[in-house]
Amino acid sequence: MKRVELIQTVSGIVEGSSANRVAEDCVIRPELSGMRIFESPLFAFGDPMDPTFDKLKEKTVIGPHFMSPQEWMPGVKTVISIFLPFTEEVRRGKDSSPQWPSSAWLHGRIEGQAFINMMLAMSVAEIESYGYKAMAPSLDGRYWSLIHDGNTDTEKAGFSSNWSERHVAYISGHGTFGLSKGLITKHGIAGRFASILTDMDIEKDERYYTELYENCSMCGACAKRCPAGAISVLKGKDHKKCSDYLDTTAARFEPRYGCDKCQTKVPCETCIPEK
Numbered sequence: 001m002k003r004v005e006l007i008q009t010v011s012g013i014v015e016g017s018s019a020n021r022v023a024e025d026c027v028i029r030p031e032l033s034g035m036r037i038f039e040s041p042l043f044a045f046g047d048p049m050d051p052t053f054d055k056l057k058e059k060t061v062i063g064p065h066f067m068s069p070q071e072w073m074p075g076v077k078t079v080i081s082i083f084l085p086f087t088e089e090v091r092r093g094k095d096s097s098p099q100w101p102s103s104a105w106l107h108g109r110i111e112g113q114a115f116i117n118m119m120l121a122m123s124v125a126e127i128e129s130y131g132y133k134a135m136a137p138s139l140d141g142r143y144w145s146l147i148h149d150g151n152t153d154t155e156k157a158g159f160s161s162n163w164s165e166r167h168v169a170y171i172s173g174h175g176t177f178g179l180s181k182g183l184i185t186k187h188g189i190a191g192r193f194a195s196i197l198t199d200m201d202i203e204k205d206e207r208y209y210t211e212l213y214e215n216c217s218m219c220g221a222c223a224k225r226c227p228a229g230a231i232s233v234l235k236g237k238d239h240k241k242c243s244d245y246l247d248t249t250a251a252r253f254e255p256r257y258g259c260d261k262c263q264t265k266v267p268c269e270t271c272i273p274e275k
């Protein structure tokens with residue numbers, strides 16, 4: 001299996017799977033039945049031996065709880081980072097208001113992640129069928145993430161994870177962080193990330209940036225749109241305010257939740273913004 005075949009395989013799952021469309025039996029509004037969730041994915045291939053992975057263990061970056069690619073999978077030779085941009089239908093949900101996310105975005109958050117989990121499992125099985133080892137940290141039993149502050153749990157840091165898809169995407173060559181803390185790729189910020197580790201040696205990408213926030217113009221559009229007041233050009237991003245606001249969406253839209261404001265109708269929505 002070569003780089004191009006792997007890209008074709010994963011892209012084929014995104015193109016062809018009915019799980020990348022909202023099913024009739026779970027739809028919030030009838031007109032969203034069959035809505036496609038993700039566009040064609042973008043790939044970045046990282047080197048698991050990149051010393052920047054060690055830096056992620058520093059407290060000021062992520063922390064010692066971050067598990068390196070080798071800790072997840074001894075013998076790993078390639079980190080495959082995948083960006084799945086949301087379709088225009090998801091980004092332009094018709095019932096969006098300045099305060100609340102659209103039904104389309106809620107489907108993108110919840111059914112979109114369910115599709116990603118399936119896509120990862122299918123992709124891992126496909127790589128293994130060629131005789132290589134592969135695994136997706138986010139599907140592994142050791143994976144954890146905390147979307148609240150970690151005061152009650154000393155081993156798990158708050159607002160963190162032992163495998164951060166954005167940091168992995170940054171190292172692999174997708175793009176850089178933005179003021180909202182989302183990662184801005186060549187196809188923008190509005191989408192979700194996933195990753196696979198494998199012992200297949202695939203040609204790596206070069207990072208096209210040197211600074212952490214290089215792709216962000218610091219225009220402040222995301223700060224103006226944030227209904228939680230969680231983003232500030234001067235103070236950066238307040239995860240607690242963001243998370244508390246997400247809780248109000250969970251109460252209102254149960255069993256779904258989410259917020260689109262820092263990812264849509266901003267200059268970095270679908271591209272790297274001009275400075």
Ligand code: B12
Nearest residue numbers: 061145147159160161164165180181182183192193258259
């Ligand atoms: C915890 C979490 C949250 C928390 C905290 C958010 C955060 N930014 O960390 C809360 C609940 C607030 C949250 C909210 C949302 N989330 Co969220 N969340 C996560 C999760 C589970 C872990 C993130 C994590 O590990 N953070 C760790 C801390 C350390 O990150 P940080 O403080 O931002 O990191 C900074 C430092 O490391 C610093 N730094 C300092 N020195 C150095 C040196 C180096 C070398 C580097 C690289 C960095 C660095 O740079 C970073 C940026 O400032 C990931 C899934 C995953 N496993 O990756 C999704 C994830 C980050 N969330 C995502 C999304 C989409 C959202 C929401 C839009 C919700 C929604 N979908 O409706 C909102 C708003 C996002 C936002 N603006 O932050 C996406 C991001 C997509 C993107 N384009 O970037 C992710 C990747 C999920 C996914 N699978 O796609 N989320």
